Amino acid sequence: MAETLRLESWVTAREALRHRDLRQGLYDEGRALMDGVIVNLHGAPHTDRRRLENRLFRRDTFAYWERELIPVLLEESLAIHREDTSEIDIVPVVRHAMLRLAASVAGLDIGSDTSDFLRLAGLMARLSAASTVVHATGDKAAIIADGLAALDEVRAVYLAPAWDRREALIRDVRAGHRPESDLPRDVLTVLLAAREEHGLPSEVIEREVAYFPWVGSHSTSIALVHALHHCFEHDAEKPGVLHTLVDEPELLQRFVHESLRLHPASPQSVRRAVTDGQLPTGDRFAAGDTVVIDMVAANRDKTVFGDDADRFDPSRTIAEGVAPWGLTFGSGFHACLGQELAGGLPPGQSEGDRLLGAITVMISTLLERGARRSSTRPPVPDDRTTRPTWRTYHVVFEDRFDEQGKTR
Ligand code: HEM
Structure with a gap:
């Protein structure tokens, strides 16, 4: 009978994430949406897909986005979400800023129509819930059915026109009517151009392109709100820290990395054994066994991060060979493609x-604009999932916003 092996130490967690005989197991319940998607592939098909998509994730592109694009996307998102009140729920603000970026990485052409964009954001929330249904606290069958309905809508409204446009461009390039530099640099274009050679069915391309917007925006926004929370908590203990963080981005990045360590996007990673095997640490597994990797415990392993590993300490000394964010971006062949984009x-x-x-x-x-935690609307944890996240997190802009909520 298949057994479940639970891993909590840093070293066993990392070895399991890197083990070639352990395939992805987190999306088995959500397979209707995740079948054939990169994070759910194993072995040669995974390596093949990763090679195709890796070329889109370049450091010079990330550096350009950081400087030129991300602050603008955030400003635009703030403008959309500014209510009559001066208190703004920062969760959708940052999620939607990242969603614009991740949707363009995916290859969905989002115009300037706000209602069109918000419709996409709603669909992505439903896709995300269905794909990570393993962590849902509600009716799982209903969540999956709803995710499939959302995928149908994404296909009809957003994917079909983007697909047709790219196929026409690829045809033109192949016929020599256009230079290759006319092709968009996104997942949809890469997969369409490679579909015959790599035998990619249309449904797989659809699911892959639908995966990127939510995976890129949801994990990043959840992580951002956790980190912002730590900034506010720290400032409550040591007033003035927020100003220092604006002046010292490297210090702020340390806060972010330490927060990422304490709050991995998924509290558990799950793998299934494809054959009998053993971790270098000696733990054995048999074909069909489930391996549950406790990411929270591994990231708080006292033998690696010290006796106070549970504590938020951005000045902690990190051992060589260990990332300051722990295993939060994974490790080995499935390690996050967006790691440098999100965490630098x-x-x-x-x-x-x-x-x-x-x-x-x-x-x-946000801090530079004077963002402070609202004293009247406290943050609310999300109880719809066992993933620890904030459902709402209201902030006010103390210094830089006038009474109408406009930036000064
Ligand atoms: C704070 C933000 C993020 C966190 C914490 C995060 C975390 C992770 C983790 C843990 C994995 C590995 C899953 C596993 O081993 O089972 C992963 C994979 C992945 N992530 Fe991220 N991620 C973040 C942001 C992003 C962004 C911004 C993108 C893209 C725009 C992205 C794209 C991907 C992709 C494509 C994979 C699959 C890689 C593969 O299977 O080869 N992620 N992420």
Whole structure:
């Protein structure tokens, strides 16, 4: 009978994430939406897909986005969500800023129509809930059915026109009517151009393109709100910290990395054994067994992060060979493709421009605008999922917003 092996230590967690005989197991319940999607592939098909898509995730592109694009997307999102009140729920603000970016990485052409964009955001929330249904607290069959209905709508409204446009461009390039540089740099274009050679069915391309907007925006916004919370808590203990963080982005990035360590996007990773095997640490598994990796416990392993590993301490010394965010971006062959986009690089690892990551850049922009935690509308945890996240998190803009809520 299949057994479940539970791993809590840093070293076993990392080895399991990197083990070739353990396939992805987190999306088995949500397979109707995740079948054939990169994070759910194993072995050669995964390596093949990763090679195709890796070329889109370039450091020079991330550096450009950090400088030029992300602050603008955040401002635009703030403008959409500014209510009559001066208190703004920051959760949808940052989610939607990242969604614009991630949708363009995916290859969905989003125009300037706000209601059109908000419709996409609603669909992505339903897709995300259905794909990660393993963590849902509600009626799972209903959540999956709703996700499939959302995918139908994404296909009809957003994917079909983007698909047709790209196929026409690819035809033109192949016929020599256009230069290759006319092709958009996105997942949809890459997959359409490779579909015959790599045998990619249309349904797989659809699911893959639908995956990127929500995975890129949801994990990042959840992580951002956790980190912002730590900034506010720290400032409550040591008033003035928020100003220092605006002046010192490297310090802010340390806050972000420490927060990422304490709050991995998924509290557990799940793998299934494809054959009998063993971890280098000696733990054995048999074909069909489930391996549950406790990411929270691994990231708080005292033998790696010290006796106070549960505590938020951005000045903690990190051992060599260990990322300051722990295993929050995964490790090995499924390691997050968006890691540098979301988290940047630790000091000393960037060549050329220093990569701070979207989370640091957005928090810096918010604090610079005078964002402070609302004293009248406290943050509300999300009870619709066992993933620890904030459902709402209201902030006020103390210094920089006038009475109409416009930036001064
Ligand atoms: C704070 C933000 C983020 C966190 C914490 C995060 C976390 C993760 C983790 C843990 C994995 C590995 C899953 C596993 O091993 O089972 C992963 C994979 C992935 N992430 Fe992220 N992610 C973030 C942001 C992003 C962004 C911004 C993008 C893209 C726009 C992205 C795209 C991906 C993709 C495509 C994979 C699958 C890689 C593969 O299977 O080869 N992520 N992410």
